[in-house]
Amino acid sequence: MAEVKLENVTKKFGDVIAVNNVSLDIKDKEFIVLVGPSGCGKTTTLRMIAGLEEITSGNIYIDGRIVNDVPPKDRDIAMVFQNYALYPHMTVYDNMAFGLKLRKYPKSEIDRRVKAAAEMLGIENLLKRKPKELSGGQRQRVALGRAIVREPKVFLMDEPLSNLDAKLRVQMRAELKKLQRTLGVTTIYVTHDQTEAMTMGDRIVVMKDGVVQQVDDPLTVYEKPNNVFVAGFIGSPPMNFIDATLSEDAKILDLGSFKLGIPSDMQSFVAEHAKNYLGKKVILGVRPEHIYEVALMKTEDLIPEAVADLKVEVLEPMGTEVYLYLINGPVSVVARVSAETRARMGENVKVMFDLRKMHLFDPVTQMAII
């Protein structure tokens, strides 16, 4: 039950800057997810908060106290590791009780807490077993239990679900989130999986090369990405990026092999927000779900200027929907359409780009324009 604050935190390993000037304000009871590709500094950031890694410069506060030089055991945190790191020679009970025993809690209190946590996690019947006798999911729960019994101010979780199989991961995702709500403990969660980040976090911190790219709630990150990296990282299949030229009058986007007309009610908005880009090159970003198959559309929704004819290269049925990999000259995009699609592999299909939901990025700085 605490706020965590990072103030210009930097970590260097020799000449390599792993974490570059990161500042974060994590609120009490918040579930915050650090997400990014491997090597982006998210785990290092977490380990610095845990005290397992020294800070090169900057400050970390937990509950208002500077903890830069406080050893991990005195930071009042608990951590869940990717490989669970259960003590192999101890029973599940002892694994969970270990931290409390070292802190000299009375036996009755240890017993009460371990049993309560075990019940919460549904592992009461496993307390006498050793870790090697448990399945992956059960080990995961024990690792969580070990963190819970400590009743710490902050939970730190380093990709705790990535060693589970896909089905269990989805199940644990929901459970973990529910658990965090119930316990109300500030949680910092590291993952490389954008789905986990989207579904679990109250807020998401997207990182790349040690630098924070964006900190926002999941929907904002999805709908208003700060830059090309965030736009491409969050969402699956990822956003389509197309090199385009914006016309002087903000009416047309020239994609090279074809042109798209910007809807008339959008033109003044574009002219205002992208006024420095009129007549210049931009990167057009369109999410796959914002490319519609014309054959499946109602006529009143159709905007003929934004329709293009593309060839279906690959068709991936996903059950309720189908991913179409479309190509036309230099333009290649993925569209996510309903399973009723009439598109056939190798044939052309008419699609409409929903430019009301488009993103424009600066081709040099890669920052969002719209």
Added chain:
Amino acid sequence: MKIGRLLIYFFLILFAIFYLTPIYVLLVTSLKSFVEVDLKTMWRLPKTISIESFIQAWKGDPKRGLRGLSQNFMNSVYLVIPATILSAFLGSMNGYVLTKWRFKGADIIFPMLLFGMFIPYQSILIPLVQVLQKIKLYSTIPGLIFVHIVYGIPITTLIFRNYYSTIPSELIEAAKIDGADFVGIYRRIVLPVSMPAFAVVMIWQFTSIWNDFLFGLVVAPNPSVQPITVALNNLAGSYFVQWNIQMAGALITALPPLIVYIFLGRYFMRGLLSGSLSGV
């Protein structure tokens, strides 16, 4: 295919017999009486089985000035047990620090420790004796223990370091967060999972300390503190050798390491493999 199999067995058995012939001679000679021992009949089985030579080798024969091995056997026991245990623990602690609490210069210290393995013992005998004389441990069992502990450090450190590098460092970090300190982590986490490595190291150290001859010879000139390997050598008289007693003595000397290997050998193999295959 079948023929190939047979050939393999044929050669394996052939080599096994070849390697076991000295043991055969050792065994049959030790069971013969002195009059029966002769170069011409060395391959023959004893006419009557006599354990007299074992008794003589163990107890000695004061009338003929023959020192028995019993006291030296116990010397070796008093030497090998503390030296094995202490050098194993030192290696374990070294391995723990070198893998889990890496300090600046660890990459220099470790090769330097290993370097100790490559120094021939013969080259350091004179300074060794001088040091032991200075610290008043020369010609004592504690002195021999000390020497074996020091010379055990490279190999025990190497084995433990390799074993501990398979223990995930998250385990140590989890214990740090749980509130354990340097000693606590060693005692409560590392030590309890070290048994396979301890098995390997202790078997190794037991055998090499028990079998050592050179240090025993040089560091313990006094017969009453000599280990059994040196005493065995002295069992042979100056003018003639009672081969049956000599062979019996050799068997007694070789027995403890043999027993250790027969009963603990599979732990030795398992320990050697456990690092590479399973980790923790």
